[in-house]
Amino acid sequence: MSVVTGAGLWLIRLAYLAFALFPLFWLVRIALTPDALLYSEGTTLWPSEMTFANFAYVLEQSPFPTFFTNTVIVSLGTAAIVTVLAAGVGYAFSRFQFAGKRAVMVFLVITQLFPLVMVITPLYQLLAPLGLVNTRVGLVIVFTAFNLPFAAFLMHSFFEGIPRELEQAAMIDGCTRFQALIRIILPLMLPGIGATLGFVFTAAWSELLFSLMLISSEDLKTFAVGLLSFVGRSGVDWGQMMAAATLALIPPAIFFTLIQRYLVGGLTAGAVKA
Amino acid sequence: MxxxxxxxxxxxxxxxxxxxxxxxxxxxxxxxxxxxxxxxxxxxxxxxxxxxxxxxxxxxxxxxxxxxxxxxxxxxxxxxxxxxxxxxxxxxxxxxxxxxxxxxxxxxxxxxxxxxxxxxxxxxxxxxxxxxxxxxxxxxxxxxxxxxxxxxxxxxxxxxxxxxxxxxxxxxxxxxxxxxxxxxxxxxxxxxxxxxxxxxxxxxxxxxxxxxxxxxxxxxxxxxxxxxxxxxxIGSPPMNLIDARIVGDGQGGLAVAVPGGPALPIDPARFVGVRADTEVTLGLRPESIAPEGMGGPIERPYGFAADIGLVEPLGSEALLILALGDVEVTARVFRPGPRLAPEAGVRFVIDLNDLHLFDDTTGRRLDRRSE
Structure with missing residues (x-):
């Protein structure tokens, strides 16, 4: 039974869509506005003239392409490592009973409760002697550590959605546990793997705090940190910054388009006991 | 293989x-x-x-x-x-x-x-x-x-x-x-x-x-x-299980007394080890109880009058809920007629060869019959 129906429902949807998408629109609008018009025209919905100069500058004269490459490497690396590890953890949680299982699961939840700012200093001191500060590897390690618990729970709920009888049937059909995992469970886990990859990739893609603290070299910066370089002493170059931000949105947008039909399943997996 | x-x-x-x-x-x-x-x-x-x-x-x-x-x-x-x-x-x-x-x-x-x-x-x-x-x-x-x-x-x-x-x-x-x-x-x-x-x-x-x-x-x-x-x-509807008591039948034999109801004579040769004044569970299959003339062949009939409280027609058969003494039991009638209805004082027959007795505490079967 729904309270709002038909046209009313569409009105609400449209209002929400406008609310959610307006910042995106504004981002693109500013990126396309010539510098000269940015302040002189006042607040209009669309500038009287459009320019791609900001995009050209960002791509050709700023270090943004380097930032972009760094971000792709770090995000993909994190997503791949986290997903593989999370699959292992999720499978173990789902299929095996072992001493301390509950404790480990509770501990994983607890790690999610701390504000990240709290651990910046200890983390820095931990990574510095290992030579991992100001490296992409260091970033991947840190991102992996922070994303693994949630990813593991996500994977766990996906494994829970796959009936145990499938593996058992495969083991009776002649498989070892590992063969059952590879031949039967893995193909069914693809949506879960896709969803986990997506979540972790996006989280790493837009991470600012640790990238800012751990990376100082210009050629190792990720784009989130790089965006700040458009803030100069004399002011902010809004047009270029928005152009860079717009470009940075493209990869996650592509990624989410590819995995979106799995994501809905990912959010509800485990909600209903199979 | x-x-x-x-x-x-x-x-x-x-x-x-x-x-x-x-x-x-x-x-x-x-x-x-x-x-x-x-x-x-x-x-x-x-x-x-x-x-x-x-x-x-x-x-x-x-x-x-x-x-x-x-x-x-x-x-x-x-x-x-x-x-x-x-x-x-x-x-x-x-x-x-x-x-x-x-x-x-x-x-x-x-x-x-x-x-x-x-x-x-x-x-x-x-x-x-x-x-x-x-x-x-x-x-x-x-x-x-x-x-x-x-x-x-x-x-x-x-x-x-x-x-x-x-x-x-x-x-x-x-x-x-x-x-x-x-x-x-x-x-x-x-x-x-x-x-x-x-x-x-x-x-x-x-x-x-x-x-x-x-x-x-x-x-x-x-x-x-x-x-x-x-x-x-095992069996559907399930066997009627009644808390009952073994009593003397007054002629040197034994009977199993249903609370507030009849004492059903039991065959001493079959129920070895059953003694008077002990509690037992009496088991009666619904198909061992039938209104007179409506059941199957009966080997050792025992007749009594009871009130049919409820009729549950199932097509090829019907279940009758009746009062046996103070206990409600289910009887099963095959090929019931169209006018089977609750009624007082109906004559029923139980086949005494179909009695089951179980030890009150262990629940084990008491007779040594093997068929």
Missing amino acids: AEVSLRRVAKRYGSFQAVENFDLDIAHEEFVVFVGPSGCGKSTTLRMIAGLEDISDGEIWIGERVVNDLPPRARNISMVFQNYALYPHMTVRQSQGFGLRMARRPKEEIAEKVNRATSLLGLQGLLARRPAALSGGQRQRVAMGRAIVRDPDVFLFDEPLSNLDAKLRGQMRTEIKKLHEKVRTTVIYVTHDQVEAMTLADRIVVMRDGRIEQVGTPYEVFHTPASRFVAGF
């Missing part, structure tokens, strides 16, 4: 005993059904035979081998699960051949065996489909096909029909029985449904709280239930 033996098999989870002291020998090609209420340990026992659960104690033999420490794939068994457990990403043809592919059998052999199994089960038209495109009954058949294809020593069925609607369940029950006629293999079948147990089994193993209550043919467990529990579990 193999016998299966369980010797003092036990399963414990911590201090909880799921199965205890389970002893059973299953003959080659025998169809054995484990039946009991949920939580009685029947599925756990089946899963121990399959190798899906560790065995806490005892030995399981399949053929000439103790299989305790063998993984499921080395036991040469196949299993049909309650939820079918069909591989969602495989077509019927692929999943039927999966076990043979894992065993690295030649392609021609796989194709031939898959064809044989699918034609046996009428699956020919469905070979290219995935499970999502199959109905419940078809999935059930595919699951059985996958089990047959590999020519296992033993078939294990874990409540295979519980997910089907009543009509389909009846059909598949018949098919399973026919299938066993064609593919003579040892079968161990788990169900909580006593009708399935009765119709399918060569021998029934009735379980309760992790222990065997009785092992016997369907005829034996129905006609000489070893305990009050079996008596109440």
Whole structure:
């Protein structure tokens, strides 16, 4: 039974869509506005003239392409490592009973409760002697550590959605546990793997705090940190910054388009006991 | 092709005993059904035979081998699960051949065996489909096909029909029985449904709280239930179980007195060890009680008058709820007439040869009748 129906429902949807998408629109609008018009025209919905100069500058004269490459490497690396590890953890949680299982699961939840700012200093001191500060590897390690618990729970709920009888049937059909995992469970886990990859990739893609603290070299910066370089002493170059931000949105947008039909399943997996 | 033996098999989870002291020998090609209420340990026992659960104690033999420490794939068994457990990403043809592919059998052999199994089960038209495109009954058949294809020593069925609607369940029950006629293999079948147990089994193993209550043919467990529990579990509607008392009949014989009702004379030769002034449970099958002239042939009739409180017509038969003394009992009438209705003072007949007596404390059967 729904309270709002038909046209009313569409009105609400449209209002929400406008609310959610307006910042995106504004981002693109500013990126396309010539510098000269940015302040002189006042607040209009669309500038009287459009320019791609900001995009050209960002791509050709700023270090943004380097930032972009760094971000792709770090995000993909994190997503791949986290997903593989999370699959292992999720499978173990789902299929095996072992001493301390509950404790480990509770501990994983607890790690999610701390504000990240709290651990910046200890983390820095931990990574510095290992030579991992100001490296992409260091970033991947840190991102992996922070994303693994949630990813593991996500994977766990996906494994829970796959009936145990499938593996058992495969083991009776002649498989070892590992063969059952590879031949039967893995193909069914693809949506879960896709969803986990997506979540972790996006989280790493837009991470600012640790990238800012751990990376100082210009050629190792990720784009989130790089965006700040458009803030100069004399002011902010809004047009270029928005152009860079717009470009940075493209990869996650592509990624989410590819995995979106799995994501809905990912959010509800485990909600209903199979 | 193999016998299966369980010797003092036990399963414990911590201090909880799921199965205890389970002893059973299953003959080659025998169809054995484990039946009991949920939580009685029947599925756990089946899963121990399959190798899906560790065995806490005892030995399981399949053929000439103790299989305790063998993984499921080395036991040469196949299993049909309650939820079918069909591989969602495989077509019927692929999943039927999966076990043979894992065993690295030649392609021609796989194709031939898959064809044989699918034609046996009428699956020919469905070979290219995935499970999502199959109905419940078809999935059930595919699951059985996958089990047959590999020519296992033993078939294990874990409540295979519980997910089907009543009509389909009846059909598949018949098919399973026919299938066993064609593919003579040892079968161990788990169900909580006593009708399935009765119709399918060569021998029934009735379980309760992790222990065997009785092992016997369907005829034996129905006609000489070893305990009050079996008596109440096997048979539908269930046997009337009445708390009663053994009394003298005034002529040197014994009778079983229903509270507030008649004392039914009992045969001293049959009920050995029954003494006067002891509490017992009296068991009466609904079909052993009938209004005069409406029941089947009766060997030792005992007549009494009772009020019919309720009539439940079922078409070919009707259940009558009547007062026997202070106790409400169910009687069963075959081919009831159109005007069967609640009525006072109806003459009923009980067949005294169909009395069952159970020890009040142990619940064990008291007579020594063997039929």
